Amino acid sequence: MKFPQPHTIQQIATIIDAEFIGDKDFPVLGMNEIHVVTSGDIVFVDHPKYYDKALNSAATIILINKKVDCPAGKALLISDDPFRDFNKLTHYFKPFEKATKNIADSAEIGENTIIQPNVFIGNHVKIGKNCVIHSNVSIYDHSFIGDNTIIHANTVLGAPAFYYKNRVEGFDQLKSGGRVVIQNNVDIGASCTIDRGVSGDTIIGEGSKLDNQVHIGHDTVLGKKCLIASQVGIAGCVVIEDEVTIWGQVGIRSDVRIGKKVEIFAQSGVSKSLKGGEKYFGSPAIEAKKWFREAASIRQIPRLLKK
Numbered sequence: 063m064k065f066p067q068p069h070t071i072q073q074i075a076t077i078i079d080a081e082f083i084g085d086k087d088f089p090v091l092g093m094n095e096i097h098v099v100t101s102g103d104i105v106f107v108d109h110p111k112y113y114d115k116a117l118n119s120a121a122t123i124i125l126i127n128k129k130v131d132c133p134a135g136k137a138l139l140i141s142d143d144p145f146r147d148f149n150k151l152t153h154y155f156k157p158f159e160k161a162t163k164n165i166a167d168s169a170e171i172g173e174n175t176i177i178q179p180n181v182f183i184g185n186h187v188k189i190g191k192n193c194v195i196h197s198n199v200s201i202y203d204h205s206f207i208g209d210n211t212i213i214h215a216n217t218v219l220g221a222p223a224f225y226y227k228n229r230v231e232g233f234d235q236l237k238s239g240g241r242v243v244i245q246n247n248v249d250i251g252a253s254c255t256i257d258r259g260v261s262g263d264t265i266i267g268e269g270s271k272l273d274n275q276v277h278i279g280h281d282t283v284l285g286k287k288c289l290i291a292s293q294v295g296i297a298g299c300v301v302i303e304d305e306v307t308i309w310g311q312v313g314i315r316s317d318v319r320i321g322k323k324v325e326i327f328a329q330s331g332v333s334k335s336l337k338g339g340e341k342y343f344g345s346p347a348i349e350a351k352k353w354f355r356e357a358a359s360i361r362q363i364p365r366l367l368k369k
Contacts (some may be wrong), residue, residue, distance in 0.1 A: 063239045063261040064092035065155055071123060071137050074104070077154055083129070084137025090123055093151055093239075095281065097299055097317075098262040103153070106144040145227050149237045152261070156239035159185045159203060165209040172209065184220070190246065195365075202258065208246035208268070217250055220258040223280030223298060236260055238280065245269075245286075251276065257298070267304065279316065291328070303338060 072086040082088075091102030096112075096119050099105045105121035107113055116124050117133055125139040125147060132138050141147045142213045165171075165183045172191030177183070183201045189195070190209035199213050202220025213219070219240070220234025222238040244250070251274035258264055259281040266278070267286040271276030276290050279298035284290075286304045294308050297316035302308075306320050309328040321338025343350040 063094060063152075063156065064088070068102075069137065074123075075139060078139070078141065078150050080125075080147060081140040082137060083132050083140065088123070088137040092261075093148065093155075094121070095299075098259075098281065104148075106148040107291045108144040123175045139173070144233065146237065149234075152237040152239040156204075161185065166203075178215075196252075202242075205242045205258070206243075207244045208248070210246055211244055211248045211250070213244075214252040214254075214274070216252055217256075219250075219256050219333070221255060221262045223257050225260060225280065225298065240264065240281065242266075248272075251292070254278075260298075273310075276280070282352070285322070296354040 069090045070086060071082045071084055071090055072087040075082040084299050089102060090104060093104040096105050096116060099119050099121035101120060101122050103121045104123040104125055105116050105119055106125040107116035108127050113130060115238060122136045123139060124136065125141055125144045127141055127144050129140055143350055161184060165305040166185045166274050168185050169183045169187040171189045174191055175189055175193040177195050178197040180197045181195050184201055186204045189207045189289050192209055193207060193211045196215040198216045200218045205220045211280065219242045223236060225236040226233040238258050238260050240261050241263045242256050242258045243263045245268040247269045248266050249271045251272050253274055254272055254276045256264055256278045257280040262281050264278060264281055265283045267284050267288065269286050270284055270288040272290045273292040275293050277295045279296055281298050282296055282300040284302045286308065288302060288305065289307045291310040293311045297312045298319050301312055302320045303322040305323045307325045309326060311329045312326050314332040318332060319335040321336055323339050324336050325341045326332065327343040327350060330343050330347040333346040341350040342348060344353045
């Protein structure tokens with residue numbers, strides 16, 4: 063998430079009441095999670111296990127809960143609770159805006175797009191031309207929808223990330239300031255949910271087709287011409303390359319990458335990244351040919367035991 067205009071680290075420190083290490087005029091351009099940070103971004107880290115990863119990332123401002131040696135060309139924001147202060151910044155730069163109408167005045171809707179009854183379209187949403195948005199769809203603030211897209215009834219675009227910190231007093235949710243981006247020529251079935259990014263974008267690639275009751279988590283990137291069947295659940299921060307087919311009731315854990323033209327058979331569980339061009343089955347998912355050979359061997363065990 064980039065800020066509307068550059069800030070200095072001193073200004074950011076004032077917003078969250080934190081100490082900083084570095085030149086007071088050190089430029090701050092935005093804030094992001096570690097998998098999408100670029101130069102000028104703030105990234106937060108609150109566990110020693112991940113200090114090195116954050117300090118050596120592309121981020122140039124590290125919001126951290128301990129004074130450490132500051133790498134050259136970077137600056138630190140010292141906080142007793144980086145998670146809390148990252149949320150403060152999200153709230154400051156991307157605050158929740160109350161809706162006053164079913165279709166916000168700030169929403170932009172393209173030529174020949176049809177909006178059916180009982181649709182909610184939030185603040186600063188952009189919808190392209192020749193789209194059809196069916197009844198009871200909810201499109202949260204800042205979502206972007208390209209041309210020639212169909213979204214069926216009861217689908218929700220832009221709900222916040224399922225991302226929590228477990229505190230003594232209960233779970234604390236990381237606020238979501240990112241977007242959902244739907245590219246051109248996408249079909250989304252009924253009762254789907256696509257969560258917005260925490261700080262970046264959740265992206266559905268051009269020409270992809272989603273069946274009913276599909277869930278896609280925050281910051282996930284779905285490539286072009288993908289096909290996803292009903293009841294698939296995809297966690298946050300997953301990268302799915304172009305022309306991937308995922309059949310019904312597949313579950314995919316966070317932070318994995320699915321290679322181009324992969325096919326995942328129904329009811330599989332994906333626990334690690336999958337190489338492109340292969341078919342996979344099982345839980346954990348392995349190459350389908352291997353799974354079927356192993357299953358055939360297991361079926362021979364009773365016969366072998368009788369010998």
